[in-house]
Amino acid sequence: MKKSEENLEFINVEITYNGKPVLTGLSYNFSKSAVTCILGSSGSGKTTLLRSLSRLNDRIRGFKVRGEVWVAGEEIYYNGVDVYHLRRKIGMIFQSPCIFPTSVYENVIFGFKYHHPERKKEFPQIAERYLKEAYLWDEVKDRLQKPAQNLSQGQKQRLSIARALAVEPEILLMDEPTASLDPVSSDAIENLIFSLKEKRTIIMATHNIAQTRRIADDILFLYDGTIWEQGKATEFFERPQKEETRIFLEGGSSSSS
Amino acid sequence: MNKRMLDRGLLGIIYLIALVGMIMMLAVLWEVVRRGWPALSLEFLLQPSSNFGAEGGLLYQTLGTIILMAAAVLIGFPIAVGSALFQTEYVRSEGVRAFFRAIIFSLNAVPTILFGLAGYLFFGVYLETGVSWLTGALILAIMILPTIQASIQSSIECLPEKYREVGMSLGMTPWALARRIVLPQCWHGAITGALLGLARAAGETAAIMFTAAAFSGATWPRSFADPVPTLQTHILVLAQDSADATSLTHAWGAALVLLAIVFFLILTSLVIRSRFSMEAQR
Amino acid sequence: MFPFIVPDRRRNADPLFWSTVFSAGLVLATAVIFSSYLFWESLPVWDQGLWAFLTSVEWDPGEDVYGAGAMIYGSLIVTSLALLFALPFALCGAITASEFLSPRARLVFKGAMETMAGAPGVVYGLLGAAMLSLWVKDFFGLIDGSTLFTAGILLGIMILPTIMTLAEDAIHSVPGEYRDTALSLGLTPLQAFFKAVAPRALPGIIGAVLLGLGRALGETIAVMLVIGGLDIIPMGLDLFSPGQNIPSKLGREAAEAIGSGMHWNALIALGAILFTGTMMLTAAGSWLLRRRAV
Numbered sequence: 001m002k003k004s005e006e007n008l009e010f011i012n013v014e015i016t017y018n019g020k021p022v023l024t025g026l027s028y029n030f031s032k033s034a035v036t037c038i039l040g041s042s043g044s045g046k047t048t049l050l051r052s053l054s055r056l057n058d059r060i061r062g063f064k065v066r067g068e069v070w071v072a073g074e075e076i077y078y079n080g081v082d083v084y085h086l087r088r089k090i091g092m093i094f095q096s097p098c099i100f101p102t103s104v105y106e107n108v109i110f111g112f113k114y115h116h117p118e119r120k121k122e123f124p125q126i127a128e129r130y131l132k133e134a135y136l137w138d139e140v141k142d143r144l145q146k147p148a149q150n151l152s153q154g155q156k157q158r159l160s161i162a163r164a165l166a167v168e169p170e171i172l173l174m175d176e177p178t179a180s181l182d183p184v185s186s187d188a189i190e191n192l193i194f195s196l197k198e199k200r201t202i203i204m205a206t207h208n209i210a211q212t213r214r215i216a217d218d219i220l221f222l223y224d225g226t227i228w229e230q231g232k233a234t235e236f237f238e239r240p241q242k243e244e245t246r247i248f249l250e251g252g253s254s255s256s257s
Numbered sequence: 258m259n260k261r262m263l264d265r266g267l268l269g270i271i272y273l274i275a276l277v278g279m280i281m282m283l284a285v286l287w288e289v290v291r292r293g294w295p296a297l298s299l300e301f302l303l304q305p306s307s308n309f310g311a312e313g314g315l316l317y318q319t320l321g322t323i324i325l326m327a328a329a330v331l332i333g334f335p336i337a338v339g340s341a342l343f344q345t346e347y348v349r350s351e352g353v354r355a356f357f358r359a360i361i362f363s364l365n366a367v368p369t370i371l372f373g374l375a376g377y378l379f380f381g382v383y384l385e386t387g388v389s390w391l392t393g394a395l396i397l398a399i400m401i402l403p404t405i406q407a408s409i410q411s412s413i414e415c416l417p418e419k420y421r422e423v424g425m426s427l428g429m430t431p432w433a434l435a436r437r438i439v440l441p442q443c444w445h446g447a448i449t450g451a452l453l454g455l456a457r458a459a460g461e462t463a464a465i466m467f468t469a470a471a472f473s474g475a476t477w478p479r480s481f482a483d484p485v486p487t488l489q490t491h492i493l494v495l496a497q498d499s500a501d502a503t504s505l506t507h508a509w510g511a512a513l514v515l516l517a518i519v520f521f522l523i524l525t526s527l528v529i530r531s532r533f534s535m536e537a538q539r
Numbered sequence: 540m541f542p543f544i545v546p547d548r549r550r551n552a553d554p555l556f557w558s559t560v561f562s563a564g565l566v567l568a569t570a571v572i573f574s575s576y577l578f579w580e581s582l583p584v585w586d587q588g589l590w591a592f593l594t595s596v597e598w599d600p601g602e603d604v605y606g607a608g609a610m611i612y613g614s615l616i617v618t619s620l621a622l623l624f625a626l627p628f629a630l631c632g633a634i635t636a637s638e639f640l641s642p643r644a645r646l647v648f649k650g651a652m653e654t655m656a657g658a659p660g661v662v663y664g665l666l667g668a669a670m671l672s673l674w675v676k677d678f679f680g681l682i683d684g685s686t687l688f689t690a691g692i693l694l695g696i697m698i699l700p701t702i703m704t705l706a707e708d709a710i711h712s713v714p715g716e717y718r719d720t721a722l723s724l725g726l727t728p729l730q731a732f733f734k735a736v737a738p739r740a741l742p743g744i745i746g747a748v749l750l751g752l753g754r755a756l757g758e759t760i761a762v763m764l765v766i767g768g769l770d771i772i773p774m775g776l777d778l779f780s781p782g783q784n785i786p787s788k789l790g791r792e793a794a795e796a797i798g799s800g801m802h803w804n805a806l807i808a809l810g811a812i813l814f815t816g817t818m819m820l821t822a823a824g825s826w827l828l829r830r831r832a833v
């Protein structure tokens with residue numbers, strides 16, 4: 001069975017850690033060039049779902065995926081897939097930013113340098129371009145050669161976004177990218193997401209309901225180890241189908257107001 | 258604040274014990290220097306020995322030790338790195354890793370004389386290489402392998418998984434991960450391991466007594482099949498001849514030279530390491 | 540195909556993979572060949588009765604009577620003594636160096652430790668024979684200073700720097716966040732170390748101890764010079780009696796017995812016992828670690 005190049009889909013997937021199911025009965029077809037937000041309480045499996053899309057859990061013993069996960073026309077847990085090619089197409093922003101103990105500059109071009117070692121001349125331009133895209137350029141332009149460990153948490157987060165963007169992924173997975181940012185840089189990231197979604201598919205796990213309202217096209221709501229509710233963002237917020245969803249949304253809005 | 262007092266007290270005790278341990282080590286160092294010093298002179302270092310070591314110097318012994326050490330590490334280090342990376346980068350089953358760990362530590366505890374004898378029977382008698390420095394280097398390489406590997410592996414295992422995950426999410430292969438992320442951050446462990454291995458090779462006597470060492474009279478090796486004289490065996494021979502006072506002094510002198518070689522190695526590594534860490538902090 | 544290896548299709552084109560497989564295979568092959576050699580060569584001894592060999596104290600190559608009791612006892616005593624002696628100094632030293640010394644002082648400290656870790660066994664042996672055994676003799680009023688106790692302490696001094704520097708590495712490579720978190724919770728630096736840093740460094744520390752232990756178990760020359768060389772199990776727990784451990788026995792007799800005959804088989808059997816013993820110790824260490832991790 002061959003799927004189209006842009007397909008991104010779960011078909012009846014079950015994810016287990018050491019035999020203990022975390023997510024079951026997942027079936028969902030992500031729409032392309034759109035922002036899909038994954039909502040759900042802490043521990044509901046958002047991170048797990050994102051990581052399963054680029055096989056980041058391969059090194060974890062006891063992690064098992066049953067069912068089919070289709071990314072860009074390939075079933076990725078089928079043995080023949082080229083994981084490096086796959087991961088290159090799928091960028092991931094982790095929940096807590098992880099910065100290498102080198103300079104800011106080296107961090108931005110880390111992935112690019114690996115994939116295009118021959119385009120050495122372009123490195124500075126690349127660094128500048130993606131730092132600008134991640135709205136970090138103005139803050140770091142005169143400390144590019146300084147250790148990146150000294151950046152603030154929010155700056156680190158944007159640095160790791162720039163680093164992921166620099167390898168030009170088609171799909172971007174973001175695990176609560178704005179959790180540690182101030183409203184201004186958080187806005188900046190939202191703008192960034194808007195501009196990115198024209199070319200890329202973005203899947204974002206988040207707790208922030210106000211933000212979800214602003215940027216989401218589609219919504220996945222995880223509850224009780226499965227997809228509890230899904231649909232277009234507008235409908236989801238206007239007419240939540242289920243009781244639990246309503247409670248989650250209200251709990252969210254009452255605590256944020 | 259009672260708790261704080263307790264804490265202070267405990268800290269004091271820890272400092273004290275550490276200090277005593279340190280002083281003990283320094284005393285050992287000092288004792289070797291004190292006893293070996295009278296033997297040291299330029300001639301001692303630069304002349305070949307004569308009269309079975311009771312006269313003359315240590316030139317060829319020193320050379321022999323250095324040759325054996327260097328060859329052993331050149332053979333052992335890449336294998337140790339490879340084997341450590343296999344377990345940290347490719348194996349994900351804790352059982353398999355535990356099995357390998359057991360093997361490594363068991364190899365480490367084999368009395369070196371057994372290595373020497375088994376090595377002699379295997380290489381020297383069975384493969385007919387005879388007593389040669391290459392045989393000795395191979396045996397030493399096997400002997401220091403566990404030390405190097407264990408130290409490299411434990412330093413790699415301390416690297417938080419998230420660094421690797423970033424690399425993975427950027428589409429890097431294990432080879433790239435190892436070269437660009439794992440080794441750059443763990444090389445201090447590799448250096449420590451290599452040094453401990455070198456030092457162990459420098460000091461090993463029992464394993465090379467029958468396989469690689471010639472007693473006085475030999476010079477540098479002219480082929481792979483030649484034995485070399487070494488400092489370690491030289492010390493042993495001189496020490497057994499302990500009736501003669503000059504022999505004994507020469508033995509301490511040789512011990513001091515051996516220590517100095519080790520010290521020099523470690524000093525070099527410390528300079529490299531400190532320069533590196535300053536760069537990282539800048 | 541191999542479920543214990545991270546799955547990956549392009550593995551075959553990965554230059555690292557095959558070279559690491561080769562290295563690991565080499566290590567494995569060495570261990571397998573070596574241990575099968577040990578057990579193969581010692582078969583004739585096992586044939587005569589395992590239990591008798593392990594417990595009998597009589598060792599007489601002239602009569603072809605072999606019993607490993609004294610050597611096993613000696614190895615146990617000497618190694619435990621060495622560990623008991625070395626551990627407090629090594630661990631306190633490692634904690635002090637990595638948590639409380641300035642970076643520069645730490646480097647000096649590590650330099651000294653590594654030099655001593657690299658000091659050859661024969662140098663320690665010389666020192667032991669020239670000083671330690673005399674001190675033991677005078678201090679405890681013995682006829683001869685070559686005892687199990689002397690050997691144990693000498694080995695303890697010898698493995699101290701090895702354990703210290705490796706444990707220090709393990710502690711030092713725990714990321715600073717752990718300390719910061721614990722400190723921010725109001726713990727004192729020492730508490731922060733015990734509660735937050737030590738558990739993470741534990742695998743490395745256990746590895747360090749096992750490596751030191753291995754060195755203590757296998758050291759030949761230094762022990763030979765100070766242990767006394769009598770194949771006896773002293774009455775009671777008398778540490779101040781001469782004794783024998785496995786490596787010193789091998790060092791003394793292997794050269795004359797090399798190659799063939801029952802004497803050689805019996806010596807190899809000693810080696811096999813040591814090998815098995817370490818294997819079990821390591822397995823116990825891993826098991827401890829794993830139980831903690833779950």
Ligand SMILES: Nc1ncnc2c1ncn2[C@@H]1O[C@H](COP(=O)(O)OP(=O)(O)OP(=O)(O)O)[C@@H](O)[C@H]1O
Binds near residue numbers: 043047
């Ligand atoms: N390596 C692992 N081994 C075993 N269980 C795990 C592992 N990783 C995650 N889990 C479990 O899987 C469940 C889902 O975890 P996950 O990290 O996906 O939650 P999350 O939705 O991202 O939560 P948060 O919003 O707090 O980040 C949790 O119950 C967690 O304990």
Ligand SMILES: [Mg+2]
Binds near residue numbers: 047048
């Ligand atoms: Mg999460």
